[in-house]
Amino acid sequence: MSGEQYDISPQEKRLIEERRNHRMKMKAQWQKLVSDPHSHKHGGYVFDPAMQRFMSMRVTQYESFRPTLGNFFRGIGITAIPILLFAQLMHWDRTRKEKEFSTGQVAYKDRLWKTYR
Known part of the structure; x- marks a missing residue:
């Protein structure tokens, strides 16, 4: 070449x-x-x-x-909102699983955590 x-x-x-x-x-x-x-x-x-x-x-x-209103909302958006959203998703998932377990849709032998309730 x-x-x-x-x-x-x-x-x-x-x-x-x-x-x-x-x-x-x-x-x-x-x-x-x-x-x-x-x-x-x-x-x-x-x-x-x-x-x-x-x-x-x-x-x-x-x-x-300098603390300003924009900095406050930016801090809330970066820290608090993701934590609260993750907690709400965990709550929804736990409620859904609890409903499946209590209504008998999932057998006890098929549960991942055997000591769950």
């Missing part, structure tokens, strides 16, 4: 190669920083300002939280 690709243009292929080369250079620079034992001034790790900003944001996000 001659190495031609028919699904991308030469311009796109050149851009892909440039991005690949940039990633490889950044990876080599990171490996150089991590593996040099004399360049660590911050207690044995490479100080990354972007990572520090991200971690600081994660720690202080609750200090800037």
